[in-house]
Amino acid sequence: MxxxxxxxxxxxxxxxxxxxxxxxxxxxxxxxxxxxxxxxxxxxxxxxxxxxxxxxxxxxxxxxxWGHDAAPSDPKAPPSRRDYWPATPQSTPPMPFTEWPYGGTTSIGVTRPSSVDSPLMAALGTTPAGQWMNDAHIQVYGWINAGGNLSSNTVRGGNAPAAYDYNPNTVQLDQAVLYIERLPDTVQKDHVDWGFRIAPIYGENYRYTTAYGLWSNQLLNQNKNYGYDLPMAYGEVFIPQIAEGLLLRFGRFISIPDIEAQLAPNNYMYTHSMTYTFDNYTNTGLQSTLAVTKNWMLQLGVSVGSDTMPWNAGAKIANPFPNPLFPGTTMLKDPGAIPSVTGGVRWTSDSGNDSIYVVADAINSGTWGYNNLQWYGLTAYHKFNDQWHISFETYNLHQNNVLNANNPAAVAAFNAGGTPFSPQYLPFNAPGLAQCSSATVFACTASVQTYLAYLNYKASPLDNISYRIEFYDDKQGQRTGVKTRYVETGIGWQHWFSPQIEIRPEVSYYKSLDANAFNGNSNLGIAPTKNFALIGSADIIIHF
Known part of the structure; x- marks a missing residue:
């Protein structure tokens, strides 16, 4: 029902x-x-x-x-960007963004307060509450996103490692999201400004946003189909007098790299690439972004690992089965909750047609943690003309000292509660083990290499067609649960009825080259039975 x-x-x-x-x-x-x-x-x-x-x-x-590709334009509104800044490469609709994506900051040089087009804010405009929010440059808005799929898989959870359509042949509430925010004015250069965002989410997609220690029992102890999370809760300070502007963000925020994002409206297609599904999701800490010139930006941040909360740092739990990897009678609750550094460099051409973004995300000792991924990679964008552009991403990520699933003694230690991620502590969706090349080692380094591209065509001001192709090599099977290489391709249509309502039908094909990886569910003890998945899906996003 x-x-x-x-x-x-x-x-x-x-x-x-x-x-x-x-x-x-x-x-x-x-x-x-x-x-x-x-x-x-x-x-x-x-x-x-x-x-x-x-x-x-x-x-x-x-x-x-309805039927328009933008809100009515206020002729009295101040300029929405600096006049000497690189040109804005895209428009929304039909693309999911206007600036080439870069994370950890409100876009510098192109952001004005109270600039989000929202039916809710328009409706509140004549009320006392709405007038107060307008004066304070605070906006409240969001969206409801529901979708469904038809799949060659049949097992509950059997679409994985495809995402965000975890369960095959179903209709679901993907995400209901509310933003409460104040955008800092990054166009002006004469005063320090500030902002914040609180963004609760509810739906099936909480499965991908959860950070260990923040309501994570829903996923890790109960494996609920629907849950809630707070993937963004941060404040910002913009200091325009330093070079072309310095923005400081502090709190929990989406990790800075990637073409894609967790929130539905920020993506070309309904489903996500494997490249995005299995890397860092959120960081909690401080992220700085400096616009050195109009073309170059530098980023430096500190966090407590990735996808884990600060109160996990140093927290210990009992170890009933001491072993070579965790030899004491106690062990860290999350060995990955340690001080980490993020750095990035972004270049954009004067025309805005090209951008390259190189990032090292949440770098530390790299020991096996909840999601302690050592991410090194880049994204790049090129706009051929007003209709065509391409987006490209590649990265290598790894973790060290990951328990060896091919070593009987290591598996025995895991089953007996000898690791922080044993079933006694995390019965569902725990970090995976590594399928090391040698059965004699107790642990090894697990790594991934991936390549992803989107080719995008603006068919009309309200229509975008995206073709996705990727190669994903899970070298030790730690990310997807299967040691194999994957190829995936899909095509999707993003159609907007207006700036507030869009639908995204698509079809995608996945192939695991070295072993069966689909139509299984590790949480239910069901091994994969297929080496391919053909999935047709569609969703609707209603903004408010």
Whole structure:
């Protein structure tokens, strides 16, 4: 019933807004927009078009933007970017971003406060609360994202290592997200400004955002299908007087590299690449970003590992089975919760057509931790023309001292509770073991090499077609659970009905080259039975 309900909600949402445009009559008790007012031609009549009460303004804002690729433009608004800054390469719609993605910071030189287009903020505009938020440059907005898939897999959880459609042949609530934020003004250069973001999330996608120690029992002790998380909770200070601007971010935030992002609207396609699925997700600490010139940015940050919380640092648990890797009667709860350094260099051409971003993420001793991944790689972007661009990513990541799944003594220690990630502590979704090349070693280094590319075509101002291809080599099987190389390819269509509603149908094919990797579930003790997966999927995102 839940699946049918979610499917009905998704379809009804599209039908509701389509009907709102097609019908000649307005819904009962809902005031019609002013017939002689078009805010796209005369912005001053926007309030007259929207109406005066909250519900009317909320619905009429969706009406207003339906079929358009942007909100009405306020002629009195200040410039949205510095006039000498590299050109903005993309637009939203139809792409999921305007600037080539880089993390750990609000985009420097191109961000104004209160600049997010939101039906909720428009509806609140005439209320005392909305007026106070506008004066304080605080915005509240978000989205609801639901989707489903048809798959060649049949086992619950059997689509993995594909993501974010973990369960095959189902409809699900992927994520409901609320942003409460203040964007710092990074265009101006005359005063220090500040910002913050609080971003709770609920849905199936919590599975990918969870950090050890923050509500992680939902995933690690209960394996819930739906859960909640807080992947972003940070403050920011922007200091424009240093070079072209220095931004300091402190708190929990999305880790800085990658083409893709955890939040649905920031991605070309509904599903994610394996490249994104199995690397660092969030860091908690301090990240600095310095715009040295308009073309060059430098980043330096410190964190407590990745995907783990600061209070795990130094915390110990009992060790009932001392062994060569954990020889004492106690052991660290998370050996990866240690001081770590992140560094990055970004270059962008004057035209904005090209960008290269080189990053070393959450670097420390690299010992086996909850998700203590030593990430070294880059992303690169090239815009051929207004219709075509390509995005490319490659990285190598590793962990040291990962327990050897091919060593009987190591497996015995694991099963007896001799590691922080044994089933006595983390019965579900625990960090994987390494399938080392030699059965004589107790532990070894586990590493991954990956290559990913997206070729993207802007078919219209409201349509983007993305082709994805990747190669993923899980050399010791620690990330996916299977020691194999993978190839994956998929094509997706991102169609926007307006800046507030989009759908993303796609089809993807996965192949594990050296062993079966699909249609299994390690949490249920079911070994994979297939070396391929063919998955068709689609989702809808409704912004508010």
């Amino acid at each position: 839940k699946r049918l309900f979610l499917a009905g909600v998704s379809l009804a949402a599209v039908g509701l807004f389509n009907a709102a445009q097609a019908a000649d009559a307005n819904p009962p008790l809902l005031k019609a927009p002013a017939s002689n007012c078009d805010p796209y031609k005369n912005y001053s009549c926007l309030d007259g078009y929207l109406g005066s009460d909250f519900f009317t303004r909320f619905i009429n804002y969706y009406r207003l933007e």
